[in-house]
Amino acid sequence: MSEILAPAGNPLKLRVAALYGADAVYLAGQRFGLRYAADNFTDDQLRDACIFAKQHGVRVYVTMNAFSFDDELADMPAYVRYLEEIGVQAVIVSDPGVAHIINDSSNLRIHVSTQASTINSWSARFWQRLGAKRVVLGREASIADAIRIKKGAELEVEMFVHGSMCMAFSGNCTISNYTAGRDSNRGGCSHACRLDYRLLDSHANVVSTAPFMSSKDLMGLQLIPEMVATGIDSFKIEGRMKSPWYVASTVLAYRSARDEQKFKRHLLEDLPNRGLTQANLKGPAGSDSVSLEGHQRSGFDMAGYVMEMPDDSHIAVWLNNPVGRDQSLELLNQDGELEPLDTSDLRDAAGNRLDKGKPNSVVIVPRSAGAEPFRVIRLAHAS
């Protein structure tokens, strides 16, 4: 069955992904990955993550998809041996040198990152010869391309189905390197493609001022049954930097589409986004795939998540946002339904009544039916 592969930017998101039904997660250690600004996992947290994931039947893939410099490679064999020892199922790479070192140092499965922009079956075969077992296709590939690649290379094929997109071929954009002095392919992307640019003609007349290089976000939900039927091995959700609410909503939506062919589209449309597009999944992305707004449209903000249940009738909730007494909150249960949460009796951890809970604090509220640890909660009104 096609797997649902969720982003896990930190241990909390890993737990949320597992709880809401992800089959696998991808995450990064402190080195060799691309999301430098994400929390990422220390070596000890990686070990704990593997233990937790194994207990919950979730596979763990570790990203090592930065383009590395020579001086970093010396530490890599010991690191990948550690990953193998703690039970990581695969590593995600984009650098042929890194792939070679991993092959030489361990028996870890190699998945080729989307950073390698693999969009034809010949490229997939190249990576197969370097020891890869799976390719994460470039986001320029269509479902039809994926079928041909899967047949042509006899490799597992993973496709992004949701989330932010690079407008450029991934791994081929160096705007940040030259304009900001930050290596975009080593975690320093400055998201220059999201900025407004004045587009000038050859006479220096302004043709337009717009974020003309900013892509809308990918949403392939409606295509999931077709992708399941064609045997795509893994559906990847972008977004290690995004909230636990995003992780829960996307995993639920795509799992429902895969298992029941029910499209819980509202879960995705309620998330902050730059406009939604199927991009290249059904054919070359057209001009309607450009996000004219550049910035993200607001959606529902995450209020927090259930930390634990101190007794049968209450839950302890970690707050990301301020929440006042009687404010409407909704808990996302395992079926993807939104349960209202009673905030009429809002207390702190010591039992003192509160009028308002602050961000980064814990409040105690009455329990709702679907509550259990790591269920996520949102503010009931979009920002």
Add this chain to the structure above:
Amino acid sequence: MRHNWVIDSRELWDLMSPQLAGQEVMLEHAALSRLGKLDSRQLNSIAGQSKRMGSSVTTVFDLLPGDAQLDRAQEIFSQLDWDSIDAIRVQDPGAALFAAEHSDKPLQIVLETGHHNLEAILAWFKILGSRIQRVSLSNELPIAWLREKRQKIPAAVEVPVLSPILIFYSPRKLVSPWTQLQQQLYWGADSEQRKMPVIENAHGTFLFYEKPLFLLPHLNEMAAAGVDSGRIDLRLWPQEEMAVALLGWLSDKTKTAAIRAALPHRTTRGFYKSNRTDKQFAKLKRQPITSNLIMIGTVVDTKKGKFTLLQLEQPVSVGQELVALNTMGESQSHEVRWLKNMNGEPLQKQDQGLVLMNHIKRSPSLTKVFRAPSWRPNDI
């Protein structure tokens, strides 16, 4: 050091061909290369003329193609006069395998994106071996790297020495939605000072850095480092003045000033001297805690003078000495004087979950709490 000259159009060939006898020309077919404008007939014609002038000819196939484009490439390959072509230049690994299978010509591999370590470069030789005639390396590899590693690369090495710097390549058409004009070159400006060339064609949209790469004054240094070939790409500046300047330079390689003067913009050496593009990372993010301290948990709520609520990762006991490290990096010693569960019941020890304890000073939410280094389990 040899030079190889990008020829993307008949016009550029007409302008530059008097200077190119005995040089290497790289011919860009419209269906095979990102920015080429030549059709098969034009490419064959220029290739034939080049051979007669004693030049060597490379066909550029630097698209990042899908399988459908590779099918089309097979058709184009069948139209080319391979007797006049000496090598094929590719970037995509699949295009490389395809070219190796559909021709017997040597391959020039463009490794200008990524490939910042020797192992990455050598990996290509494991797959394609002696079919690789030359590798074109990234400007992001400084000259010191070339000095140190060049001899370990079992093929000729090329670097760009006078060229636009491509910084963005998308298969989507991003200019035409905004204008009815059909111009070859646009500019994208993110400020008054910075205007970057933009090209849209059948293969997508291409953005170049505002300043051209200009390394002609450093050719001797590069040659000493073992660089075999320097690429010259004039596609954005094919003026008469440039052709004259290049003619002067070819007869006397110290005459670079006229070429620089013929360029309409300030130039850059790129990362030729050094590459510090990951030096800012430390400022982007707080450093991970990598000390040998054992983490007990994280502060998740606090009320000054009343309590601290801790989410535990390790057991904690009354009497234990802790060290709290807040998000500003300030540390605070703390003795656990009391513990309570979420129902307010006193505890001597708690193994996991949430636990209330006496207030830890200057330790707001998200503060990390560790065992004090002096504390051992037998102390309880």
